[in-house]
Amino acid sequence: MSGIDIELARLMATLMLVVSFMLLYQDRLAGLINAYALQSGLLALAVAAQAHAQEAPHLYVTALLALVVKGLAIPLALHRIVLRLGVHREIEKVIGVGTTMLFGLAVTMLAVLVVLPVTETAAALTREDLGFALAIVLLGLLTMISRRNAVSQVIGFMSLENGLILAATGARGMPLVVEVSVAFSILIAFIVVGIFLFRIRERFDSVDVHALDRFRGELP
Amino acid sequence: MAGLIDIFAQGLEMLLVVGLAPLLVGWVRKVKAHVFRRRGPSLLQPYRDLLRLFSKDALLAENASWISRTAPYVVFAAVWVAAALIPTFAAGLVFHWAADLIAIVGLFGLARFALAVAGMDVGTSFGGIGSSREMLLASLAEPAMLMVVFTISLFAGSSQLASIVDFVLAGGIGIRPSLGLALVAVAIVAIAENARIPVDNPATHLELTMVHEAMVFEYSGRHLAMIEAAAAVKLLAWLSLIAAIFLPFGMAPGPHSGFGAMAVGLLAWLAKLAVLATLLGLFEASIAKMRVFRVPEFLGGAFALGVLATVLLFVSRGL
Numbered sequence: 001m002s003g004i005d006i007e008l009a010r011l012m013a014t015l016m017l018v019v020s021f022m023l024l025y026q027d028r029l030a031g032l033i034n035a036y037a038l039q040s041g042l043l044a045l046a047v048a049a050q051a052h053a054q055e056a057p058h059l060y061v062t063a064l065l066a067l068v069v070k071g072l073a074i075p076l077a078l079h080r081i082v083l084r085l086g087v088h089r090e091i092e093k094v095i096g097v098g099t100t101m102l103f104g105l106a107v108t109m110l111a112v113l114v115v116l117p118v119t120e121t122a123a124a125l126t127r128e129d130l131g132f133a134l135a136i137v138l139l140g141l142l143t144m145i146s147r148r149n150a151v152s153q154v155i156g157f158m159s160l161e162n163g164l165i166l167a168a169t170g171a172r173g174m175p176l177v178v179e180v181s182v183a184f185s186i187l188i189a190f191i192v193v194g195i196f197l198f199r200i201r202e203r204f205d206s207v208d209v210h211a212l213d214r215f216r217g218e219l220p
Numbered sequence: 221m222a223g224l225i226d227i228f229a230q231g232l233e234m235l236l237v238v239g240l241a242p243l244l245v246g247w248v249r250k251v252k253a254h255v256f257r258r259r260g261p262s263l264l265q266p267y268r269d270l271l272r273l274f275s276k277d278a279l280l281a282e283n284a285s286w287i288s289r290t291a292p293y294v295v296f297a298a299v300w301v302a303a304a305l306i307p308t309f310a311a312g313l314v315f316h317w318a319a320d321l322i323a324i325v326g327l328f329g330l331a332r333f334a335l336a337v338a339g340m341d342v343g344t345s346f347g348g349i350g351s352s353r354e355m356l357l358a359s360l361a362e363p364a365m366l367m368v369v370f371t372i373s374l375f376a377g378s379s380q381l382a383s384i385v386d387f388v389l390a391g392g393i394g395i396r397p398s399l400g401l402a403l404v405a406v407a408i409v410a411i412a413e414n415a416r417i418p419v420d421n422p423a424t425h426l427e428l429t430m431v432h433e434a435m436v437f438e439y440s441g442r443h444l445a446m447i448e449a450a451a452a453v454k455l456l457a458w459l460s461l462i463a464a465i466f467l468p469f470g471m472a473p474g475p476h477s478g479f480g481a482m483a484v485g486l487l488a489w490l491a492k493l494a495v496l497a498t499l500l501g502l503f504e505a506s507i508a509k510m511r512v513f514r515v516p517e518f519l520g521g522a523f524a525l526g527v528l529a530t531v532l533l534f535v536s537r538g539l
Contacts, residue, residue, distance in 0.1 A: 010397060010536070011397050011400075013397075014397035014398075014400070014401070014532060015397075017528070018401065018525070018528070021521075021524060021528075025517070025521065097517050097520070098516065098517065098520050101520055101521070101524050104524070105524055105527050105528070108528065108531060109531055112531055112534065112535050116534075116535065127535070128535050128536060131535050132535075
């Protein structure tokens with residue numbers, strides 16, 4: 001285990017966290033999808049660095065899956081969906097960018113404060129990865145709840161899953177079967193959500209999820 | 221005991237930062253002109269502009285008070301002192317015991333305060349709007365800068381620039397993600413502080429979105445020359461600050477390290493300035509000016525990065 005791949009893994013995890021903030025900040029769908037693709041690419045690099053650091057060759061498969069499925073296939077499909085839905089305009093936000101960013105910072109600090117005392121016995125890299133991963137998961141959740149557009153909620157969900165994979169590969173000895181099944185369940189979820197999006201649009205002429213609330217009679 | 225060499229080195233630095241600043245501005249303009257496929261003005265044009273302004277009469281509005289008359293000199297003095305404190309080609313010069321990062325931020329703050337007060341002195345609407353916007357931006361840029369200062373001071377165990385330079389030169393840091401975040405944050409703050417393009421356009425006198433130019437609207441002659449010179453020195457000081465913290469390579473350890481080390485430090489400093497100024501020019505040429513009300517979000521990003529850098533530092537060290 002040499003020093004350089006640990007530094008690389010750490011750097012990639014940090015960059016993923018920064019991209020999570022970009023997801024919060026970005027207010028156009030195309031930019032949001034590109035940021036998600038960037039995060040997935042960084043995840044692939046982080047996992048590859050972990051594979052080298054832990055000398056676990058099956059993690060390279062994980063990295064490849066992350067790059068091909070989440071870095072290329074899903075973003076391309078999302079771009080097509082956005083074009084076909086005709087929603088490549090601005091995203092409506094529930095709360096403003098500044099407030100969301102402050103929430104994001106608070107959530108990141110929360111993640112760090114929660115993870116650090118719990119994992120005192122773990123190796124430094126695992127600790128950092130767990131802290132970053134929890135922060136990315138929480139930021140993904142925040143992206144989901146701060147947006148009204150269904151497509152950006154899907155992206156928040158996918159970014160959350162990136163955080164989960166980061167956490168899973170940081171811990172030693174995750175079996176490949178688990179990883180493959182997670183990747184496929186994400187793909188299935190993506191397809192289901194894609195179909196769902198078109199159903200919402202057909203019914204309400206919009207992908208604003210508040211239309212659903214109004215339909216259920218929860219909003220005036 | 222400050223010997224003759226110390227005084228000479230410090231004096232050389234102070235002369236160089238003022239002497240080279242207009243050249244740096246000319247260089248950034250040249251790079252931008254080149255990207256736009258224009259020939260652009262000569263590199264010496266900023267010197268000619270300053271000379272022309274100095275030889276003209278200074279006109280002041282009838283109701284201008286002493287604030288308007290003294291502010292240009294206060295601004296220039298504060299910025300010049302800040303530039304003299306920042307290690308450029310050698311660390312450990314005479315003044316460097318005072319070169320605390322917080323002191324430098326304070327000196328820039330003093331310059332900004334003087335200019336903002338002067339902008340409101342005459343009571344024109346343009347000056348007032350410029351001052352108000354400048355203060356809005358400053359109130360966002362300063363916390364971001366302070367977060368960066370905290371991060372770097374936590375690394376080096378000191379907020380003195382000279383010890384930070386020593387620490388980085390000794391290889392105490394290595395590649396650290398939080399240092400990278402701090403670099404991006406400091407770059408954003410530097411762009412905002414120097415009124416460069418996504419935040420403010422230094423080349424316009426006509427836009428309603430102008431910030432810095434609106435404040436100095438009432439000035440002419442030598443007063444304007446002082447303010448323009450201060451702006452140039454400030455740009456040089458910020459680039460030197462970034463170079464000193466993040467790329468202190470080649471810097472001479474002190475005035476007694478011999479002529480060779482000083483010459484190497486000088487060349488390295490000039491090269492770093494040229495590279496940073498080229499990057500600035502390319503960045504400015506490739507981006508459009510933001511709406512004024514988008515700028516707080518941009519600076520908020522810098523603040524977020526600064527906080528993240530500090531948090532990550534705690535993660536990698538353990539609480």
